[in-house]
Amino acid sequence: MAKPLNERLTKALTNAAARSAELEALIGEATAERERLSGIMAQANDDALNLGLSDEDRDAAGARADRARRDILAMSKVVANLETILAARVASEQKQAVAGRRGELLAERDRIAAALRAEWPDIEARIVSLLSAVTSNASAMKAAGIYEADAEAVARDLPGNFTKGSLLFRQLSKIALPSFANGHELAWPAPERPAKHWTEQVAEGRKRQVEAQRRQDRAEAEAWAGYSVSAGAIKQMTEVKGRDPKSGVETGFTLYPEDIIGAFRTDNSARTIRLHANAAERLRRLGASIEPVS
Structure with missing residues (x-):
């Protein structure tokens, strides 16, 4: 059996565990009760001023009106306090939701990063292998005097000039694909010379610094x-x-x-x-x- 409204309202004012949905429901009940009391007060005020009633009935009506007025003021105060608590509770729940969402998104990011780290090098190698085969075959055909569409155009059902009507299609063999392992290099087109190891770059930089310092010291x-x-x-x-x-x-x-x-x-x-x-x-x-x- 549900507890009386007044008891539940009093408890909600001090219940730190009450959730926003519970508070909203209580505020709705309290607001409805206040409206009900307003109707009682209006009727009681009318009866208290009705000279057609006996003095006893008018006095009783006046007492009912005063009690209803007092209850309305009390209910309004409770509603105002609950609305303040509700605003703080909603803000807290939203903050917790954002924190939870942040954790979910970061966990998802880490899963994607792990998948990239594990899978992309093989994908990259396969892409480079296929594009190398396309360009190598195209060069061999040209050297042999065979002027036909290359393997990419055939695979994509495109003419050799990669145009259909007024549309020019982008060629996969023309893309720039960053190297996953060496961010300062391209995996495709393949660099003409291998990049120097970072230790060599550091050593050369240090050598330049030493030479510059020697020139400065001589000067x-x-x-x-x-x-x-x-x-x-x-x-x-x-x-x-x-x-x-x-x-x-x-x-x-x-x-x-x-x-x-x-x-x-x-x-x-x-x-x-x-x-x-x-x-x-x-x-x-x-x-x-x-x-x-x-």
Whole structure:
């Protein structure tokens, strides 16, 4: 025997396991009950205002109207709460359905991938074998002076020029079929030379990198040279940084402008140092006296 509606509604408000279909059914029942109560309230209001009835009957009718009004408000509140719960439940069920569908589709993808991995290499080899036979036979016929439709045209009931009326049919022997094993190559047309193994490609790339680095190192070394440097016509104190001509250790010194009042008390005689070409050019622009030395 079904439980009373009020009891089932109260339980649904706290039942986290209730499914959306159950909630929708309860909302429908509650809505119908609210409509029924609205009819009772309307009739009771009419009876309460009917002077043709006794006072006792009118008072009873007023009580029925008040009770129906209270029940309608309670039912409306329950329906609103259930509709909120239903919306959340529908969203949750849809999310679960999407997650389940995702799992199904990924599982199907993996099955297809496994089938491709297992079957396609043989299919590919058979296709290449057949197309090779077509083109090889066509070339042999042409060399023998036999100008007839090739094997593909015969198999497809097409004329040798692969046209019917104004329609030009695509030729299987003209397709580009990627290699399953070597994605950067074509299985058909067959490559004229076999692709280098990836280890060879890596080794060649590394060799090019080493050669490029050597060229860069040579250019860098050639950019350094020995110079005799003195203050010349510089206008401000200038730091000179380079390498010691003998040890190659980084070194440097300061050039001072012409000391008119004897403020610097320093030796501005020429010094020998190895400089980068860029540094040497900078000193020239600043007015220093700079001469190459062997």
